[in-house]
Amino acid sequence: MILLGELSLWVALLMAIWSATVSFAGGGMRRVDLVASGERAMYASCAFVALSSIGLWTALITSDFSLRFVASYTSANLPTVYKFSAFWGGQAGSMLFWCLILSLYSALTLAANRKRNRELMPYVTGTLATILIFFLGTTAFSANPYARLDWIPPDGTGLNPQLQNPGMAFHPPNLYLGYVATSIPFAFAIAALVTRRLDAEWLAAVRRWSLVSWLFLTIGITMGMWWAYVELGWGGYWAWDPVENASLLPWLTGTAFLHSIMIQEKRGMLRKWNVTLVVATFLLSILGTFITRSGVIESVHSFAQSPVGSYFASFLIVAIIVTAFLVATRLRDLEARAELESMVSREAAFLYNNVVLVGIAFSVLWGTLFPIISEAVRGSKITVGPPFFNTVNIPLGLLLLALTGIGPLIAWRRASVANLKRQFAAPVAGGVFLGAALFALGMRDGYALVSYTLAGFVFTTISQEFVKGVNARRRMHDEAVPVAFVRLIARNRRRYGGYIVHFGVVVLFAAFAGLAFKKEYDLSLTPGASFSAVDPYNRTWTFTSQGVSRYEELNRQVTAVVLEAKRAGMSPTLIKSEKRQHVDSRGQPTFEPSTEVGILESLRQDVYLVLHGVSGDDRETAEIRITFNPLVWWVWYGGIIMALGGLIVMWPQATRGGSKRRAEGGYVVVMQPSERRKADAAEPPVEAGV
């Protein structure tokens, strides 16, 4: 199976080379037979990459330590689930995993477009095959998971303890699914540029895949945050580490694209900008991969250094040159078909939203690369860490939050003063009321106050939109509120799914602001000793040590401390934190000791227990840290709500008459004045949507 897997890798590479060659040739020469051959070769390449992946999984599960990759990332006593997920735990395996996802996505794209976009497809296939050649080539020549060892060790090194977490099974695959999905819009953009068919057709094909990418990146980033929070050593759920930043970059530009694409669909504008965003999102995915894998920038999450960095740098440069050339030579084809008429319009709000999103992406990239730039200019090294990123990005983030609320309140084309007054009254009142209430209750942190005020504003905006929509349905169809609510979303998924995403953003910001109130206590506790601590809600907790215990588990030796946590109005609960020393199948230590935190979770706050170590002559005194983290769970809920909204937006919608393109978009609703208001309705019907 291993030999078959290795051979399949090389055959897949040959198939991808054939696919790229004949697809581009077929497109240029308008030869249908060549185009068909290119597509079949892509399907074959996908099958061989799958076979190669099965080969590696077999080697991992059966602990075939003759492979360097298997010996480096697993051990005989590693639980099976982690043997399975070790596939993407190291450089070589994760490269093959990338190839697997890319080939599957490519095959899916080809299958979905058998009868559509036929002018574009030869170049789409050719571009995807070229990207696949790069990844397969880099895997085969530079990071081959089938590389053999000269001798077969009795056991492997094992998987890094920090990777032995359920997050390992879900976070990297989701992130990769998101990263790789940016290749499909990129391929369509290249095809549209080459063929000069830069109309709405390619956008329709691109939008769904952009959403797929956005959705998986959202899920992947949220899971990564959760994993970094529950697993000690990564600096909390967001530490502005270069690798974390790298995942945020394509998400930001992808989000900007999902907003600006609406303007192109509706008004035929921003064509150059949208192509730029599609290309930038893909290139930032590659840049992120380069950062993770090259060793150019130090990161706590990066893979071991390997020569793949120069391959990625070369690919990045070639991709930039090719796309820049194509865009530069097609500028006239990308001219807008309409122009913005007013600064106070939804289009303008979306443009400003794009400026802020891309501005945040720039600031994250700039901060990540600035140490290198500074070293090149000044010759001295500097560190750019959380203090920089927080100073720069918190104001920009709050500006983005404000725009999240402002955009949906402004009419398309041009908003009248009366329209603005009517739309903004309730949201502004909602935000100011919340801010004032929190100030009266004693909240004094400036950023937190602004954050909650804006959160109140955006939440009221979203609520107002739902209330209006539900009331309209009730008047028109005489439906009950729950039915009207569900049908409102179901009949206009893009618009109301978008609002649900915005609601997720509000929840996220509220959770981030909660971090300003966290409290920490360092203490030493002997068995039976107690400690009292006050949480951010001014409630007193008592923690009593139940003692230190030592025991062995499957592949580790554990030292654990258990605390009993008590608070008035709550039954006593036990929290446990562990120090783990992982060992191989012969009982030999494999990695530095790691720490498993104990978390007492609730919607209001987490009580976060960390065992630093044990001290004293009898080694029974636990050195611990207790942290009260307010509203942390709302970070995960925010991510879940955003993903749910994204799913609703993505869900296919049946078309019913009217312009097909706009109906497919489903974001335009013509709201007729109600019977009661018809008499005094001086304004024409209001077109609204996101």
Place this chain on the structure above:
Amino acid sequence: MATRRQFVITLGGAVVAMGARAARGQQGAEAPGATMEGDGYIPVRRLPRPAAAKRITALERDAVERMLSCPCPCTLDVFTCRTSMPCGFSPRLHADVVQLANGGYSGDEILAAFEQAYGEKILMAPHKQGFNWVGWIAPFAAVGGGALAVGALIRQWGRRAAERRMAASPVPIDASDDEMARLEAAIRNDDS
């Protein structure tokens, strides 16, 4: 021209530096994590101030440690590293911070002492001075510049749209036939 040249040179320098770092990274691939427990540690010691009394609280001391970068490859600050990983460096840096704090040194003085020993790299964020200003200001300048550009663009588009509307619907002129004849004659004369 000189400015553009400087920009290109700077950009080129940055690209070359990135390439050099990538190459160094690849050379170093033979011994991953070699500096982790190496001798990069530099003791930061000062004599206690006469009649020294602690000038900072434990919380302020933690805040100082959050401003110091751990020299291990973790990319975390000293406080986070020592309370989570910890590596071979952060506990020793913590001990130095405690010793300085107990010796009567303020937070700023402790940071200055570390910077003197390790260079600016030990700080989690660069000073707001000299070339570093480029780093601090560029994101705001980019967003501000982008917003201004978008504003100017929308204004320009709005003007063009208004002109097109005007051209599409001529404004009725409130003039008598006699006045119109005189106006046309005047235009003809002007043309000739």
